[in-house]
Structure formats: C-alpha cells, structure tokens
Amino acid sequence: MRITSADVLVASPGRNFVTLRITTEDGVVGLGDATLNGRELAVAAYLSEHVVPLLIGRDAHRIEDTWQYLYRGAYWRRGPVTMASIAAVDTALWDIKAKVAGLPLYQLLGGRSRTGCLTYGHASGAELPELFDSVRAHLEQGYRAIRIQTGVPGLGSVYGVASSPNAVAGADAGAGGSTARYDHEPARRSAVPVEEQWDTRAYLRHIPGVFEAVRNEFGPELPLLHDAHHRLTPIQAAKLGKSLEPYDLFWLEDVTPAENQAVLRRVREHTTTPLAIGEVFNTIWDYRELFEEQLIDYVRSPVTHAGGITGLRRIFDYAAVYQIKSGVHGPTDVSPVGLAAAIHLGVAIPNFGIQEYMKHSPETDEVFRPGYRFEDGLLVPGEEPGLGVDYDEVLAESFPYQAAYLPVNRLLDGSMHDW
Ligand code: GCO
Numbered sequence: 001m002r003i004t005s006a007d008v009l010v011a012s013p014g015r016n017f018v019t020l021r022i023t024t025e026d027g028v029v030g031l032g033d034a035t036l037n038g039r040e041l042a043v044a045a046y047l048s049e050h051v052v053p054l055l056i057g058r059d060a061h062r063i064e065d066t067w068q069y070l071y072r073g074a075y076w077r078r079g080p081v082t083m084a085s086i087a088a089v090d091t092a093l094w095d096i097k098a099k100v101a102g103l104p105l106y107q108l109l110g111g112r113s114r115t116g117c118l119t120y121g122h123a124s125g126a127e128l129p130e131l132f133d134s135v136r137a138h139l140e141q142g143y144r145a146i147r148i149q150t151g152v153p154g155l156g157s158v159y160g161v162a163s164s165p166n167a168v169a170g171a172d173a174g175a176g177g178s179t180a181r182y183d184h185e186p187a188r189r190s191a192v193p194v195e196e197q198w199d200t201r202a203y204l205r206h207i208p209g210v211f212e213a214v215r216n217e218f219g220p221e222l223p224l225l226h227d228a229h230h231r232l233t234p235i236q237a238a239k240l241g242k243s244l245e246p247y248d249l250f251w252l253e254d255v256t257p258a259e260n261q262a263v264l265r266r267v268r269e270h271t272t273t274p275l276a277i278g279e280v281f282n283t284i285w286d287y288r289e290l291f292e293e294q295l296i297d298y299v300r301s302p303v304t305h306a307g308g309i310t311g312l313r314r315i316f317d318y319a320a321v322y323q324i325k326s327g328v329h330g331p332t333d334v335s336p337v338g339l340a341a342a343i344h345l346g347v348a349i350p351n352f353g354i355q356e357y358m359k360h361s362p363e364t365d366e367v368f369r370p371g372y373r374f375e376d377g378l379l380v381p382g383e384e385p386g387l388g389v390d391y392d393e394v395l396a397e398s399f400p401y402q403a404a405y406l407p408v409n410r411l412l413d414g415s416m417h418d419w
C-alpha cells in the first residue's frame, strides 16, 4: 500500500495547527498532528522540506520501520521539531492502518481496557470567588477532576488564569481573540511574545491558602491538580510539595525546569505530593532517570510531541514497570487529531492515569470534526475506523495562519525567567 501524497496543512481555526495528511494509492487518508505552539512553521518546513519527499512511494503499512527510518535516519536525533514531525507521520500511518482494518484505532492497540479516559479540566480565577465559580462550572459540565490555578497578589497576568471570570468554558479563546473563557489559552496572536511578570516567593506564600480554601469549599473528595509550570528551584519545589500535602493533590505538575532530571531527587526526598512532568519531553530517553529512580508518578508527554503512538506507547510500557501512569498533555494547542490519538491510546493501555481536557473552540471542532465524545467527565473514542477525525480542508482555508506566541516571563528586576 504505497503512499502517493503527503500534505502539510497549516490553518488557524481559533488557533494555529499543523496537520499532516497522508494518502495511499488506494485513496486511504490518514491524519497526524504536528502542532508546536509558537514554532508551528518550523515543523511545517521540516515536514515539507525533509520528510514528505521521503514518504512518497513508501509502504504505508510499515509503521515501525518508517519511525526508525525518520528517527535514526536523520542522524540528528530528538528535539521537539523532529519528534513532532515523526509523531505526525506515525499517527497518520496508524490512522490509515486502522481504516484499512475497518476498526477504531484502539482495537489495534490491544482493545478497550476501560470505558473512556478520565479527564481533568482547568478551573481558574484571579481571585477566590471567580475560581470557585469556575470550579462549579466545571463540575456542572461533568468534570470529575479539576486543575486549580489562581492569580498571585502583586502580579498581573500569570500562567493558567483565564482572561475573564465571566467567560463560557469551551468558547473560543482565539489565541488572542476577543471571547474570553474559563480555560486558559496562553498563546497570543501577535508578532512578538507578550511579557509577563513573576515572583516565586509571592507565589509560594499564596498557593497553600488557595488550596485550603478550595478544600473547605468543595470537600475532601474532588481530585485537584496544580501546574507550577517549570518555575521553581529544587528546594522551592520541595517546599511547595510539602506545603500542599494537607490538601491531598492528585498531582503537582512541572515543579522544576524539565531539562535536569536529577533535581527531582531533592523534591522527592521532601514530599509525598505526587509529581507529574514531561509535557516538553519528546523521547523515552528524557524519562530514563525519572523512571528508574521512581522520581515521578505521571507522564505528561502528548502523542503530538513524543514521536506519535509508537513513541508514546513505548514510554508508557517502560513507565508501567515502575507503577508510573499516564497523564497526557491535552491543552488546546494539541489538535483534535493529537487528542483523538491520546484517547485511543488511553482506553487501551494498562497504566492509564488521567487525560487533560481543555475543550477546543467551536471553529477548531468544525474544521476537525472529531468523533470522540465528552461524557460524565470521560473522553470516549468514536467507533468509526481509524482515529475518527475528518479534516475539512476547504473550511480550514478560511482560517489562515496568524503569528502567535506563548508569553515570556521576567522577574520583577527585569531578568528573564522560565515561563
Ligand atoms: C498544560 C500546559 C500548557 C502549556 C501549553 C504550551 O499543562 O496544559 O502547561 O498550558 O503551557 O500547552 O503550549
């Protein structure tokens, strides 16, 4: 089954997405997500200049061999641009194989292990009353686990807090568009990144009180999560984990910058708060030390950035040896193709933990027409063959790419900090 064409589709229905569409000689079409927030065109160029020419004429059934060919064959390994490109090819080939088999993709991954993927939603508010309203709105929508992010006194806009408390969850954030939402969409449409301010000591003073208030309001049972977004030193992270222990978090995410795996040892020595990391990782090698020393509890990599179904499934199998579970990254910058792939993988693997779910904008869903459903707090894959996503190219063309960036962070003295 030869590949006859591969198209790199860049569009901005609500936000920017890069989608790879592979077509075989029999006319079977597979989709892969290659979106890398704020660096979309780098992946699009890597794909169209260096990957698409190598795909034409290859046997679409040879998924593993194609993965190895693109990974080993580049000589220059790893990195988000390379691995997002490999992920897109891999996901599209799995989509094709499942369509040819006439089965939803999860059937090829071992079949269903569970009804659906438990999700967590993003509640946020600059102040507590808005945060509580946001938690209530998520509970009404059926979410059974909720991420908590708030403003920090003295700081302006901070990571994780939606632009307006009166917003409707799931409405278009527009990556800088006008409609606000409860969910936090950090990318902004502009020629240069927005600059935010950060003060770690103010944050560390504020956050335990927020969780105390949320527990007092919503009780002990609701699973709560929090994202520190790579901003702390090991000892600050240890202190935060310890100070949040009374509030029984489901996880504390990305406490330190992810490059240095060894610093998690210090954090782990001091706290029993479960740790999640890996949304910026892209290969199994990024996890080796963390798994073997059992320094984390949840794996955050998405299909889109970690080499596709093939790459991420290998990571999950390795994690399972150490009782570490999945916690797949599912922000709005992972397209419905990437999310569908995560759902198929999530219902099949033995060590599923939780799936992040922020809901895409209506424009995004109109272009991608995903077959998955959100029901009672779970994401459930559709039963159509393949991934169950159907890209409307004509509609997508009415949403051309617009430059958009994630913010950058500066400390109060003006120096750059991790965002
Ligand atoms: C999350 C992430 C996102 C990222 C974003 C970057 O936990 O969902 O931290 O909010 O910042 O995906 O592109």
Ligand code: MG
Binding pocket: 227, 229, 253, 254, 279
């Ligand atoms: Mg995160």
